[in-house]
Amino acid sequence: MLPVSTRPWFVFVVAWCLVAWSGGAWATVSVEADALDVPGLSMSRMTADIGPADEGKGLTVRLSADRADVPSMGWKKLGVGLDGHLDRDEAGRWIFDGRVRLHGAPGGALTDASLRIVADESANTLEVSLIEDKAHAAVAFPLDQPTHAQITLKGLPAGWLQGLVSTVWAGRLTAGKVDADLALDLLDQSVQAAGQFALDGVAFEGQGGKLAGNRLSANGRVGFEKRDRGASIDLDGSLRGGELLLGPLYAALPAHPVQLSMSTASTQGALAIQRLRVTDPDALQLEGEMGFDAKGDLDRLNLDRFTARFPAAYTRYGTGLLRTFGIDGLAVSGGLAGSVSMDAKGLSDFSFQTDSLDLTLVGGRFGVSGLHGAVDWSATGERPPTTLGWRGLQMLTIPNGPAQGTWQSRDGTLALTRPMSVPVLDGQLRVLGLRWKPSASSGERLQTSLALTQVDMAALCRALGWPAFKGTVGGAVPNLRYVDDRVELGGGLSLNVFDGFVDITGMTLAHPFGDAPVVTGDVALRNLDLGLLTSVFDFGNITGRMSGAVEALRLVGWKPAAFNAHFLADQGGRISQQAVNNLTSVGGGGIAGGLQGTMLKIFKTFGYRHIGLSCVLKGDVCTMGGLGNARDGYTIVEGSGLPRLTVVGHQRDVDWPTLVRRLQAATEGDGPVVR
Structure with a gap:
C-alpha cells in the first residue's frame, strides 16, 4: 500500500x-x-x-x-x-x-x-x-481553495460541537440545538470563523461546576479564531430565558431579550472576557470585563459602569455575587448606580450612588429604608469624601431613626470623618468612630466605638418581644470589632434597669449573618430591685435586692447551649405565696419543704433571709443548685421570722426543655396553686 x-x-x-x-x-x-x-x-x-x-x-x-x-x-x-x-x-x-x-x-x-x-x-x-433525523449540516468551498468553507447548520444537536468546544475550553455541552451560517478559513497558523448563530435550550457545564448554563436560548453574530496558544471569540447578540453561572455570578434570565456583547480570549484553560456589555432594560445595564482561571474561579471583575433596578436586578443577577459576601437572601427595591472591581484576593474598589434604596436581609436581622447618597472606596490611595444617610435603620428588631454620615476612603479603610448620631427608642446612639476595611477577608474588618444614652427600656423590650421592663439603657462600648467572621465587644455595655445594673462583658457574635449565629459572653447583675423585676412578670412578688451572674454564656441560633448562672438575694425581704410556689416548681420540689399546705393558705407573704438559685447548663441538662445542701436536695429560700419558711429543690439534674416550660408557666401565671 x-x-x-x-x-x-x-x-x-x-x-x-x-x-x-x-x-x-x-x-x-x-x-x-x-x-x-x-x-x-x-x-x-x-x-x-x-x-x-x-x-x-x-x-x-x-x-x-x-x-x-x-x-x-x-x-x-x-x-x-x-x-x-x-x-x-x-x-x-x-x-x-x-x-x-x-x-x-x-x-x-x-x-x-x-x-x-x-x-x-x-x-x-x-x-x-x-x-x-432533524439535523442538517451543509458545507461548500471552492475546488481550488479547500481551506475556505461556507457552513450552514440547522437543528444541530449542541453535543455534536463538543469537539470544537474542547479545542478552546475544558467544559462540555450537554443539551440544546444550534443553527448557524458561518464562513470558515483554515490558515497556516489559525482557524477563523464568523457568521450568524441561534441557540435553543442549550446547556453546558465546566470543570468543577463553576461555569455552567441551562436552557439558554440566544441569537446573534459571532466571530471565532483559534491559534496554537489559545482562542478568541467576539459575540454580539441577545439571550432569552435559561440560567447562567459564571463563577459567583448567577443569572436567571428573563423571557424577553437581554442584549449581550462580549469579546473573550482563552489560554491554557483560563478565560478572559475582555469586553462585556449587558442590557436588560428593566433590571440591569453594565459595562466591564472579567476573567476566570483554569479551575473556573473568578480572578478578575471590573464593572466600569452599572445601573441596577431592584428587585429585578437582584432576583435575576445578584443572588450569587452577594453570597460571596455572606448575604444569602435579600428583599430590595429602588435603584443603584456605580462601579466595582475585584480580583482573586477580593474587592479592590467600589462606588455607588442612590436616590432611594430599601433593603432587608431575609429574617429581618438588618434593614434600611430610604438609603440615599454615595460611597466611594478604594483599596489604595485616597478618595473624595461622600455623604450617605437613611430614613430608617433596623438592627435585629430594633428600629433606628434617620441619620447621615460623611465617609472617606484612605489606604483601603472607609471611615467616618466625624461622629454620627442615630436616634433609637427615645434615646441616642452616638457613633464616635467607625473604620471599615471592605477588602479584608480575615483579621479585623470593622472597628467602632459607641455611646448609648437614655434608651427607653420598655420600648426596647417591646421591640425584642420581651415583657416591658422599666428604666433606661445607657453605656459606652469603647471598642467593638468585626474580626474574621466574629463581632467582639471590647470593654462592656452597662444597662441601668430595675434600679440596678446589668453589665455585659467579653461578648462575641460569630457568623452574624449566618443561619446559626453563636453568641458568647458574660452577664453580671448588680443590686437589682426584686420588687421592680417581679412586677414585670406574673411570677409573684419578692422584695429586696439581687445580684448574680450568667458566666460562660453560649447561644447557638439565639438559643442557650451552655452557661453557668447563679443568683443571690442576701439582704432579706418578703416573698409572696405565689412566688414561693413558683420557686418550688422551678426547683422540682412540688411544695415548699418544711411548710404545711394550711400555712400557705393562711399567710400571703413570708419573710426571708436569703434566696439563692443556680443552674449549670451543659447540652440539654441543667444541674441545679441553691444556697447549700439540704436533706434530699438543696435550699432555695431560707426564711426568717414566723412562720419560718424554707424552700427546697429536690431535682438536681433537670432536662432543659422541661425547665424552660416550668419558667414559662411560672412567669405567665400558670404556676402551681396550693389548695
Missing part, C-alpha cells in the same frame, strides 16, 4: 477514469492507502471498493477508514464508513448520494446520516450536505 496525499475526491475521479478507459466493461476495483492528508482532514488505513452500478449508470462506492482526524473540529480517532452511488448529471457535475457512519464522534454525531456531495468543476465548487 502507498501513502496518498491529494484532494478528497481523488478516489472518485480515478475510478471514473478507469470506467472511461475500459469502456464500462470492468469488475469492481479495490483501492487501499496508508494515509490521506488534505487541509483540515487526515485519514489512515483506508480502503475503497469501486464498481459499476446497476444498468451501468455510474459507480457504487464503499469507503472506510480506521482513523480520521479533523483538528479544527476537535474530532480525533473517528472510525469512518461511507457507501453510495456516484454519477455525473447532464450539467457535468459529479454527484454522490449515500450514507456516512462515524464511530466515536462527540455527541454521537453522524452515526447514520444521509450524505450528498456535488462537485461542479465549471463553478469551481464542492458542496457537501449531511442530514440525520
Whole structure:
C-alpha cells in the first residue's frame, strides 16, 4: 500500500477514469492507502471498493477508514464508513448520494446520516450536505481553495460541537440545538470563523461546576479564531430565558431579550472576557470585563459602569455575587448606580450612588429604608469624601431613626470623618468612630466605638418581644470589632434597669449573618430591685435586692447551649405565696419543704433571709443548685421570722426543655396553686 496525499475526491475521479478507459466493461476495483492528508482532514488505513452500478449508470462506492482526524473540529480517532452511488448529471457535475457512519464522534454525531456531495468543476465548487433525523449540516468551498468553507447548520444537536468546544475550553455541552451560517478559513497558523448563530435550550457545564448554563436560548453574530496558544471569540447578540453561572455570578434570565456583547480570549484553560456589555432594560445595564482561571474561579471583575433596578436586578443577577459576601437572601427595591472591581484576593474598589434604596436581609436581622447618597472606596490611595444617610435603620428588631454620615476612603479603610448620631427608642446612639476595611477577608474588618444614652427600656423590650421592663439603657462600648467572621465587644455595655445594673462583658457574635449565629459572653447583675423585676412578670412578688451572674454564656441560633448562672438575694425581704410556689416548681420540689399546705393558705407573704438559685447548663441538662445542701436536695429560700419558711429543690439534674416550660408557666401565671 502507498501513502496518498491529494484532494478528497481523488478516489472518485480515478475510478471514473478507469470506467472511461475500459469502456464500462470492468469488475469492481479495490483501492487501499496508508494515509490521506488534505487541509483540515487526515485519514489512515483506508480502503475503497469501486464498481459499476446497476444498468451501468455510474459507480457504487464503499469507503472506510480506521482513523480520521479533523483538528479544527476537535474530532480525533473517528472510525469512518461511507457507501453510495456516484454519477455525473447532464450539467457535468459529479454527484454522490449515500450514507456516512462515524464511530466515536462527540455527541454521537453522524452515526447514520444521509450524505450528498456535488462537485461542479465549471463553478469551481464542492458542496457537501449531511442530514440525520432533524439535523442538517451543509458545507461548500471552492475546488481550488479547500481551506475556505461556507457552513450552514440547522437543528444541530449542541453535543455534536463538543469537539470544537474542547479545542478552546475544558467544559462540555450537554443539551440544546444550534443553527448557524458561518464562513470558515483554515490558515497556516489559525482557524477563523464568523457568521450568524441561534441557540435553543442549550446547556453546558465546566470543570468543577463553576461555569455552567441551562436552557439558554440566544441569537446573534459571532466571530471565532483559534491559534496554537489559545482562542478568541467576539459575540454580539441577545439571550432569552435559561440560567447562567459564571463563577459567583448567577443569572436567571428573563423571557424577553437581554442584549449581550462580549469579546473573550482563552489560554491554557483560563478565560478572559475582555469586553462585556449587558442590557436588560428593566433590571440591569453594565459595562466591564472579567476573567476566570483554569479551575473556573473568578480572578478578575471590573464593572466600569452599572445601573441596577431592584428587585429585578437582584432576583435575576445578584443572588450569587452577594453570597460571596455572606448575604444569602435579600428583599430590595429602588435603584443603584456605580462601579466595582475585584480580583482573586477580593474587592479592590467600589462606588455607588442612590436616590432611594430599601433593603432587608431575609429574617429581618438588618434593614434600611430610604438609603440615599454615595460611597466611594478604594483599596489604595485616597478618595473624595461622600455623604450617605437613611430614613430608617433596623438592627435585629430594633428600629433606628434617620441619620447621615460623611465617609472617606484612605489606604483601603472607609471611615467616618466625624461622629454620627442615630436616634433609637427615645434615646441616642452616638457613633464616635467607625473604620471599615471592605477588602479584608480575615483579621479585623470593622472597628467602632459607641455611646448609648437614655434608651427607653420598655420600648426596647417591646421591640425584642420581651415583657416591658422599666428604666433606661445607657453605656459606652469603647471598642467593638468585626474580626474574621466574629463581632467582639471590647470593654462592656452597662444597662441601668430595675434600679440596678446589668453589665455585659467579653461578648462575641460569630457568623452574624449566618443561619446559626453563636453568641458568647458574660452577664453580671448588680443590686437589682426584686420588687421592680417581679412586677414585670406574673411570677409573684419578692422584695429586696439581687445580684448574680450568667458566666460562660453560649447561644447557638439565639438559643442557650451552655452557661453557668447563679443568683443571690442576701439582704432579706418578703416573698409572696405565689412566688414561693413558683420557686418550688422551678426547683422540682412540688411544695415548699418544711411548710404545711394550711400555712400557705393562711399567710400571703413570708419573710426571708436569703434566696439563692443556680443552674449549670451543659447540652440539654441543667444541674441545679441553691444556697447549700439540704436533706434530699438543696435550699432555695431560707426564711426568717414566723412562720419560718424554707424552700427546697429536690431535682438536681433537670432536662432543659422541661425547665424552660416550668419558667414559662411560672412567669405567665400558670404556676402551681396550693389548695
